[in-house]
Amino acid sequence: MTFTYEALPMRVVFGTGSLRQLPEEADRLGLRRLLVLSTPGQRALAERAAALLGDACVGLFTEARMHVPVEVAEAARVAARDAGADGCLAIGGGSTIGLGKAIALTSGLPVISVPTTYAGSEMTTVWGLTENGRKRTGRDLAVLPRSVVYDPELTVGLPVDVSVTSGFNAIAHAVEALYAPDASPIVSLMAEEGVRSLAASLPAIAADPGDMAARTDAQRGAWLCGACLGATTMSLHHKLCHILGGTFDLPHATTHTVLLPYIAAFNLPAAPAAEQALNRALATDDVPKHLARASADLGAPRSLAELGLRERDFDEITAQAQGQPYANPRPVTAQALRFLLTQALKGSLA
Numbered sequence: 094m095t096f097t098y099e100a101l102p103m104r105v106v107f108g109t110g111s112l113r114q115l116p117e118e119a120d121r122l123g124l125r126r127l128l129v130l131s132t133p134g135q136r137a138l139a140e141r142a143a144a145l146l147g148d149a150c151v152g153l154f155t156e157a158r159m160h161v162p163v164e165v166a167e168a169a170r171v172a173a174r175d176a177g178a179d180g181c182l183a184i185g186g187g188s189t190i191g192l193g194k195a196i197a198l199t200s201g202l203p204v205i206s207v208p209t210t211y212a213g214s215e216m217t218t219v220w221g222l223t224e225n226g227r228k229r230t231g232r233d234l235a236v237l238p239r240s241v242v243y244d245p246e247l248t249v250g251l252p253v254d255v256s257v258t259s260g261f262n263a264i265a266h267a268v269e270a271l272y273a274p275d276a277s278p279i280v281s282l283m284a285e286e287g288v289r290s291l292a293a294s295l296p297a298i299a300a301d302p303g304d305m306a307a308r309t310d311a312q313r314g315a316w317l318c319g320a321c322l323g324a325t326t327m328s329l330h331h332k333l334c335h336i337l338g339g340t341f342d343l344p345h346a347t348t349h350t351v352l353l354p355y356i357a358a359f360n361l362p363a364a365p366a367a368e369q370a371l372n373r374a375l376a377t378d379d380v381p382k383h384l385a386r387a388s389a390d391l392g393a394p395r396s397l398a399e400l401g402l403r404e405r406d407f408d409e410i411t412a413q414a415q416g417q418p419y420a421n422p423r424p425v426t427a428q429a430l431r432f433l434l435t436q437a438l439k440g441s442l443a
């Protein structure tokens with residue numbers, strides 16, 4: 094066994110009611126002028142956070158959008174500058190945290206994040222920006238949130254369909270971390286446990302969205318899976334999802350959910366240790382089928398066709414996917430890619 098592992102700085106405050114610790118977290122970082130970020134739909138939560146921060150909040154920017162369009166990033170940067178902000182509080186899902194990262198990328202302003210989905214962005218140095226139908230991603234330590242407050246109470250209102258697909262977005266981070274070129278024993282432990290946690294808690298959440306034990310377990314799983322993404326290189330699955338989101342405007346977490354079983358079917362034969370870990374975590378001997386059926390049983394879409402993708406889009410996807418090098422346990426030929434996309438378009442495993 095050979096590996097290199099370098100831990101990212103991580104401060105996590107976890108627990109029901111931990112939102113109340115926001116002022117302390119801001120104080121600890123010496124932040125006195127925070128701009129609070131959210132999506133339009135989570136404005137009320139942003140206002141609650143602003144009220145908790147009191148004088149340490151200098152304004153709200155509530156226009157976060159999925160895939161961080163550059164125009165939204167620019168407007169948020171202007172809002173931060175005009176308010177004289179010394180940091181941002183990103184309260185919401187990956188879209189809001191992504192906006193905080195976009196501000197940090199050009200200004201260096203520190204970000205505190207309060208995640209309310211299971212996307213895991215709060216644990217990574219990965220930023221993403223979308224311009225002219227193309228999503229660019231990169232890594233920069235400046236965008237990694239300095240403090241992350243996980244309060245499972247804030248996820249109770251996350252609709253079941255979003256909870257399920259967001260949970261599978263997290264599982265996808267763990268799956269790709271298990272066969273990443275920079276995988277390591279500590280990451281593999283987190284990945285297996287993260288998948289186990291989400292696989293157990295998502296059905297419980299679907300049955301009762303207010304089940305606090307399940308909500309807590311899901312957020313714990315999301316933290317572990319996000320940390321896996323933060324520690325490893327993304328492979329084919331994430332690459333394809335970014336193309337489908339950036340160019341075809343497919344919804345992020347749902348796309349991850351639908352595509353993951355087909356990526357697992359393609360990659361796991363070349364990654365036996367990853368397959369064994371997933372067999373244990375999911376209590377199955379057929380990971381691709383299990384993933385497809387588990388998400389479909391919880392009401393998630395089964396095929397990329399349902400999300401609006403068409404076969405005529407394959408040429409563009411293949412060209413983009415083959416245009417830039419990225420890691421993958423199996424070589425990705427155009428023929429293999431078309432086969433995989435055809436299966437996912439039809440939803441043949443679900």
Ligand SMILES: NC(=O)C1=CN([C@@H]2O[C@H](COP(=O)(O)OP(=O)(O)OC[C@H]3O[C@@H](n4cnc5c(N)ncnc54)[C@H](O)[C@@H]3O)[C@@H](O)[C@H]2O)C=CC1
Nearest residue numbers: 132134159160186187188209210212214217219248250251
């Ligand atoms: N850079 C990174 O490491 C990562 C980035 N991402 C990025 O994050 C974005 C997707 O993030 P998601 O979290 O999937 O979606 P999202 O942040 O767009 O949230 C989905 C919807 O749910 C609402 N919502 C969020 N939390 C809620 C709650 N607790 N109760 C009620 N409504 C709630 C939001 O307002 C939004 O309308 C994409 O742009 C993706 O690229 C995702 C994972 C990792």
Ligand SMILES: O=C(O)/C=C\C(=O)CC(=O)O
Nearest residue numbers: 191219220221230331334
């Ligand atoms: O695909 C993911 O879930 C992980 C990373 C991104 O979405 C990149 C981004 O911030 O846009």
